[in-house]
Amino acid sequence: MRILVVEDNAELVALLAKGLARSGFSADAVGNAGDAEHSLAAMRYAAIVLDLGLPDQDGLSLLRSIRGRGDSTPVLVLTARDGVSDRVNGLRAGADDYLVKPFAMEELVARLQALLRRPGNLLGRQLTFGNVSLETEGRQVFIDGTVRVFSARETAILEILLRRGGHVVPKRLFEDQLFGLSGDVGSNAVEVYVHRLRKMLADGGATVKIHTVRGVGYLLAEEKAAA
C-alpha cells in the first residue's frame, strides 16, 4: 500500500520510510509542498502523512488545497506544535488524525491502519488487534486464527472496540451505534454484552482484554506478555 510522506527533515523521512516499509507500506517521501502536489497529481496514494512545518508552504494550506479539490485521501498530520491553542487546528482543516512529534513508529503505523480501516477505506474488510480479528463483511471473529461464534450484538461491540484498539471508546458510542435513537436501551444493556464478550475472549485465549473505565467507557488493550 502506497503512502505519501511529506516531511522536510531528510533524516526523519528516511527513518519513517524504513519503519513504514517494515509494516508493509511503501512510502514515497517528498520534502516540500510543491513536490507533494506533483506526486499527488501523478499518483493515487492510500494515505498521506503530512508534516505541518514545510519550508515552502504551511502544511495546513497544502491540506486545505487537497481537500479543496475534493480529494478525500486520509491525511495523518505530524506536528512539532502542540501548544494549548494548536491542538485542534489540524483537524479543523480536514486532517483525519493528528500525531505530535516525537511518536512511536508503531503508533504511526497503528494510526495509519486505523485510518485505512475506516468504512470505505482500503483496510476496511479486516480488523485485527492482538490475536483477535474480525472480517467486517462476513462478520466472522477469529481468535488466534480459530473461528469463534459471537452474536450479532457482541460482534458489533467487538468491531467498535477493534476499530479503536488501545483507546477508550465512550459508552455513549456503543449505545448510539447499537441501539440507534430508539432510546429503548436498558442502562446496563451495554454492560451485559461487554461482560459476555469479555468472558468469551478470555475463554477463547485472546491476548486482548476489555477494561472498564468507569464513568467513561471501555478500553480494548493487549495483555502484557507475562499475563
Added chain:
Amino acid sequence: MTRFRSIVSRVVALHIVAIGVTSILMPLALYWLLYEAANGLHRDALRAQALTIASFLHPTAGGGGVTLDIPPEAQPIYSGDYALYAYAILDSEGNVLFTSRPDDAPLSAKKDPLTDDSFTRRRSKGASLIGVNVPRAIGDRLYWIQVGQDLAHRDVIIDDIVASFLPRVAWITFPILLLLLLIDILIFRRALDPVRAASDTAASIGPTSTYVRLSEQSMPTEVVPLVHAVNQALDRLEAGFRAQREFTADMAHELRTPLAIMRARVDTMDDQPPRRSLETDIVNMTRTVNQVLDIAELEAFVVDGGSQADLQAVCADAVAFMAPLAVDSDKTIALTGVETPVWVHGHAEALFRAVRNLVENAIRHTPAGGTIEVDVAADGTVRVLDEGPGVPAADRETIFQRFWRRDRARPGSRGLGLAIVTRVAAAHGGAISVEDRPGGGAVFTLRLQPSRPA
C-alpha cells in the same frame, strides 16, 4: 486642585467661583453703566430746558441788564405744586438775578459755577437734586442759567428705573450663569466621550487581543499624545508577546524534531535489550520536553474573558486519554460524580492538560492493583483521588512548585506536572490544593469558577 481628580469636577468648581464673582460684579458694572447713561440723558434734558429758559431772557432796553419773561402757559412747570424744574439765573459774578426758589439762593452751592458746566447734586430737604449750568451771552454779558430737578418728584422716573434695575439684573444673571455652567458640563462630557470610548477599548485588551489599538480619531488634540504613546506601548507589548509565542513554537520544533528522529531510529532498530531502555529514556525525555513547553506557553497564557468549558467532558477526555497508561500499569481508573455538563469559566485544552497532569501524578503514585478516581462536582470542582502514600503536611505548599519532587532518586518522577496544574489554576482564577484521603492516599482538589452554559 488635587482634590478634584476629574476634569469636569474641576471645571464645575472653577465655574462656580466664576459665577459667584460674575454675579456680583456684572450687576454692579451694568448698574454703573446704566446710571451714567441715565444721568447723561437727564442732563441733556435739563440743558434743553436751560436753553428754553434762556429764550425767555431779554436784554433790558437801557442795556446792562436782562429781564426774564416766562410766558404764563409755561409758568406751572417752574412753580407751584406741580413744578418739574427749578431754575436760577446768575450773572458772571455768581449773583442770583432770577430764581424759582423762594430763598433766592443759587441751585448749585459751588462758589464758582463758571468752571462747572454741569453741577450734579446736593441735598435739599432730604431730596437729591440734579442740575446743569448753561452759559448764555446776552448782549455783551455772560449769564449762567441753572436748571435743576428734584429726584424725589413723582414725575421723575429715570432714577427709579436705575434703582429697580440692580435686583432684577441680579436675579436674571444668576440663572443665566447656571445655565451656562450646565451647557459647559455637557460640552465637556461630549468632548471627553472619545476618551471614555478609548478606556472601554483599553479595558478589553489582553494577551489574546494584543492587536487592539485605541482610536486617535475624534480624540481631543490635548489627549492625542497620550493615546499615541499608549498605542506605541501596546505595539511593544504585542511584539513581546509575539516573540514569546514564536520562541515557544521554535523551541517545540527544535526540541521535538531531534527527539522524533531519535525515536524513529530506535524504533527501526532490531529488537535488542538496549532498544527497550533507549525507548524508555526517549519517552521520559519527551515527557519532560512536553512539560517544559507547556510551562513556557502557560507563562503567557491568559483565559479569554468569555470562554467557558464543560469540565465534565474535559475530565472524561483526560480519563480516557490516561486510561491506557493506567491499564498498562495494572491500575484501574474511574470517573465519578456529576454526569451532566459542568460549565466553568475556562479554556478546555488548558483544563485538559491540568486534569491530565493530576491523573498522571495519581497513576504514578498509586501502587499496581490500585484505583485512581476522578470526581467532578457541579460547583466546578475536580477531585483526583489516588491510593499512594499521600503528601506530608510539610510538603503541601512546595509540591506545587517547579521541579519539586518527593523522591529524586525515583525514576520517572518529575515535579513539572503539578507546576502546570498550578499555572492553569491561576490562569483560570481557580485553586489547587492537596489533602489526605480518608483511608490512605491523597486527594488533589482543583477548584474552578462555575459559569452559565453558552
